[in-house]
Amino acid sequence: MNQGIVLEIANSGKTGIILRVGNPDNSAMPNFIPGQYTALGLESEGVESTRAYSICSLPGEPFWEFLITVVQGGKVSSSLAKLRPGDTIFYKPTPKGNLILQRSKDYKNLIFVATGSGIGPFRPMSYQFVSDDDFREKKLIVLQGARFFSDLHYREWFEETASKGGFDYITYTSREHSSSRFGRVTDWFKNAELDPSATAVYLCGNPDMVNEIKEILVSKGFDSSKGGNIITESYW
Numbered sequence: 001m002n003q004g005i006v007l008e009i010a011n012s013g014k015t016g017i018i019l020r021v022g023n024p025d026n027s028a029m030p031n032f033i034p035g036q037y038t039a040l041g042l043e044s045e046g047v048e049s050t051r052a053y054s055i056c057s058l059p060g061e062p063f064w065e066f067l068i069t070v071v072q073g074g075k076v077s078s079s080l081a082k083l084r085p086g087d088t089i090f091y092k093p094t095p096k097g098n099l100i101l102q103r104s105k106d107y108k109n110l111i112f113v114a115t116g117s118g119i120g121p122f123r124p125m126s127y128q129f130v131s132d133d134d135f136r137e138k139k140l141i142v143l144q145g146a147r148f149f150s151d152l153h154y155r156e157w158f159e160e161t162a163s164k165g166g167f168d169y170i171t172y173t174s175r176e177h178s179s180s181r182f183g184r185v186t187d188w189f190k191n192a193e194l195d196p197s198a199t200a201v202y203l204c205g206n207p208d209m210v211n212e213i214k215e216i217l218v219s220k221g222f223d224s225s226k227g228g229n230i231i232t233e234s235y236w
């Protein structure tokens, strides 16, 4: 693990924090492919506790940004929430993961589906989608679900990027009526007409959401095998 430094930390909604990590000597953080995750670690009494977190910053930014749900009683996330600028944090300099656009290069339609902090990796992926010419002919829909409106992390960034970049951004809140649709992201799939031969779906966040939507998609002819057109990352 490399030693990093906390540059900024801020709340996001009722349950999230946004944490920016940099190098102590101000050098840029390592490159990553949009959608990848790394490990963050804290040292307590000589023992390092690490957990996986998706990188949410945009390619070219010198820091790494993370969106983290503070789990009640959660060992690492609740300790991360107590960090302050200047504190030491450890990070793995070699990000990895399957949630990358390379996996869907043969598909014309892309759908990103997130619950909770699962929206994080879709930020750099959506940025790549709008800024890279390879995606000019493709269509993207981003579906984001949260319990409450304030927990629709990065909502303003997605609204602005979607309107400029020409993709659809649809939000759901399940425990509060708001300007979003009321319900769960799963609801969108019930009546959706999808062409499995032309569509790839990325699912990220709550494992129950990942499994339920995967089942719906398989019943519509999608392929959940490795290398198929359902690409998932379950956070627990």
Ligand SMILES: Cc1cc2nc3c(=O)[nH]c(=O)nc-3n(C[C@H](O)[C@H](O)[C@H](O)COP(=O)(O)OP(=O)(O)OC[C@H]3O[C@@H](n4cnc5c(N)ncnc54)[C@H](O)[C@@H]3O)c2cc1C
Pocket: 037, 051, 052, 053, 054, 055, 066, 067, 068, 069, 070, 071, 073, 074, 075, 076, 077, 078, 116, 117, 118, 120, 233, 234, 235, 236
């Ligand atoms: C590939 C990968 C990428 C991940 N990226 C992120 C990320 O970008 N942001 C993030 O917040 N988490 C992410 N996670 C989850 C993260 O690694 C930790 O599991 C989480 O922070 C809880 O750690 P903890 O020590 O606080 O809780 P623990 O004491 O280890 O308790 C774990 C319990 O916390 C709950 N939980 C775990 N993660 C979440 C979550 N995200 N939202 C709600 N409840 C949760 C589950 O009930 C789980 O059983 C990722 C996990 C994986 C496998």
Ligand SMILES: NC(=O)c1ccc[n+]([C@@H]2O[C@H](COP(=O)([O-])OP(=O)(O)OC[C@H]3O[C@@H](n4cnc5c(N)ncnc54)[C@H](OP(=O)(O)O)[C@@H]3O)[C@@H](O)[C@H]2O)c1
Pocket: 014, 015, 069, 070, 071, 072, 115, 116, 117, 145, 146, 147, 148, 151, 172, 173, 174, 175, 183, 184, 185, 186, 205, 206, 208, 209, 210, 212
């Ligand atoms: N968000 C809060 O205000 C709050 C408050 C107290 C504690 N917590 C703690 O925070 C963590 C959860 O935070 P979170 O709200 O980010 O994550 P979450 O529990 O995964 O909820 C995020 C969204 O996913 C939805 N969801 C859950 N299961 C689903 C499924 N099978 N299919 C589709 N959608 C599904 C939820 O709907 P439902 O609302 O219908 O479940 C909600 O809209 C937990 O550890 C929890 O104990 C959060």
